[in-house]
Amino acid sequence: MPLRNISWESFKNMCPEDKARYLKEGKLFHVLLAQQFSRENLDKLGMLATHIRRIAKEKEGLIFLQELLRHKRAMLYFSQPSTRTFLSFCAACQILGISIGEVRDTSTSSELKGESQEDSVRTFSSYFDIIIMRSQIGGLAERMAWVLSNSERPVPIINAGSGKDQHPTQALLDIYTLQRSFEKRGGIDGKTIVFVGDLLRGRTVRSLSILLRYYKDVKQIFVAPPQLQVAQDIMDILTASKVSFELSSDFEKVIPRADAIYMTRIQDEWDSEKGESARIDTSKYWFTARHLSLLKSDAVIMHPLPRRNEISTEVDHDPRAVYWRQMRNGMWIRTALIATIFGQDQVILNYQGNN
Numbered sequence: 390m391p392l393r394n395i396s397w398e399s400f401k402n403m404c405p406e407d408k409a410r411y412l413k414e415g416k417l418f419h420v421l422l423a424q425q426f427s428r429e430n431l432d433k434l435g436m437l438a439t440h441i442r443r444i445a446k447e448k449e450g451l452i453f454l455q456e457l458l459r460h461k462r463a464m465l466y467f468s469q470p471s472t473r474t475f476l477s478f479c480a481a482c483q484i485l486g487i488s489i490g491e492v493r494d495t496s497t498s499s500e501l502k503g504e505s506q507e508d509s510v511r512t513f514s515s516y517f518d519i520i521i522m523r524s525q526i527g528g529l530a531e532r533m534a535w536v537l538s539n540s541e542r543p544v545p546i547i548n549a550g551s552g553k554d555q556h557p558t559q560a561l562l563d564i565y566t567l568q569r570s571f572e573k574r575g576g577i578d579g580k581t582i583v584f585v586g587d588l589l590r591g592r593t594v595r596s597l598s599i600l601l602r603y604y605k606d607v608k609q610i611f612v613a614p615p616q617l618q619v620a621q622d623i624m625d626i627l628t629a630s631k632v633s634f635e636l637s638s639d640f641e642k643v644i645p646r647a648d649a650i651y652m653t654r655i656q657d658e659w660d661s662e663k664g665e666s667a668r669i670d671t672s673k674y675w676f677t678a679r680h681l682s683l684l685k686s687d688a689v690i691m692h693p694l695p696r697r698n699e700i701s702t703e704v705d706h707d708p709r710a711v712y713w714r715q716m717r718n719g720m721w722i723r724t725a726l727i728a729t730i731f732g733q734d735q736v737i738l739n740y741q742g743n744n
């Protein structure tokens with residue numbers, strides 16, 4: 390059981406790479422940090438997601454999948470807004486036959502009566518077999534995982550977005566989207582990935598950038614207004630891993646070099662004073678129809694969504710705009726992840742079906 394043999398104080402103060410070492414003990418259990426995955430994990434999860442996607446095309450296949458974990462229950466504890474992450478986790482559970490409980494608004498739970506999040510999570514673990522949680526508090530999922538690992542009901546915690554720090558399952562679906570997009574072009578190795586927008590506070594960028602380190606000769610280019618440029622800790626991680634990266638504020642100049650452009654919205658919910666980021670001119674960092682001609686013919690445009698103005702809707706119909714597929718990939722990779730946590734990966738890979 391990961392995290393059982395370490396005190397909270399020691400775990401809390403470790404760097405993410407050291408924390409990940411504890412999470413890698415034994416089979417996949419808590420999913421908290423991008424750092425806990427390896428290239429091998431990413432290849433396996435992608436392969437499993439593709440298997441699941443194919444099996445789910447047939448009614449018999451879907452019924453097979455729904456039988457696998459009918460005896461399990463999942464709790465979705467989302468105290469921060471979410472559409473895609475919440476719904477794709479719901480759909481992933483439904484594909485595997487898992488029943489779902491949810492708390493999305495803590496003003497309807499006993500947290501309003503002053504119950505701590507720790508006690509809430511311990512309560513969930515009394516009724517459910519896995520807890521999928523999103524919180525505005527960075528590191529909360531880690532704390533909860535430690536609490537449960539050291540309780541009588543250690544159930545796995547999946548971090549579905551924590552504060553400004555990490556969103557590991559978004560990074561998994563982003564990697565899966567890149568794997569699929571570059572399937573016939575030698576995979577992700579050697580590609581140039583351009584991140585655009587609020588790179589300072591966007592947790593999806595942080596987690597994906599960390600996972601991209603596992604691919605050979607990938608170049609990462611961070612394009613943002615100077616105030617929203619990627620944080621120093623990510624640059625330090627990339628430097629330590631000898632990853633080639635660049636910072637830029639000239640979006641148009643970078644577009645022709647990209648194999649994938651990863652757009653993000655301004656995360657103004659983190660502004661320290663109201664209207665702070667509205668004062669930054671971000672319009673130079675918007676992808677519009679005009680930019681399509683600058684982009685390589687086989688490049689892809691991604692976005693974790695939700696979007697605002699940073700990708701104009703005219704771009705949606707271009708075959709290089711893959712953000713809708715990316716969103717659906719979230720359902721498949723999350724299904725693969727949950728199936729792996731509950732030890733069903735091999736059963737799924739062995740399924741023959743009619744196709």
Ligand code: NCD
Binds near residue numbers: 550556559592593
């Ligand atoms: C992202 C998030 O919540 O961090 N959304 C998502 O999970 N698809 C990105 C965002 O909110 O901008």
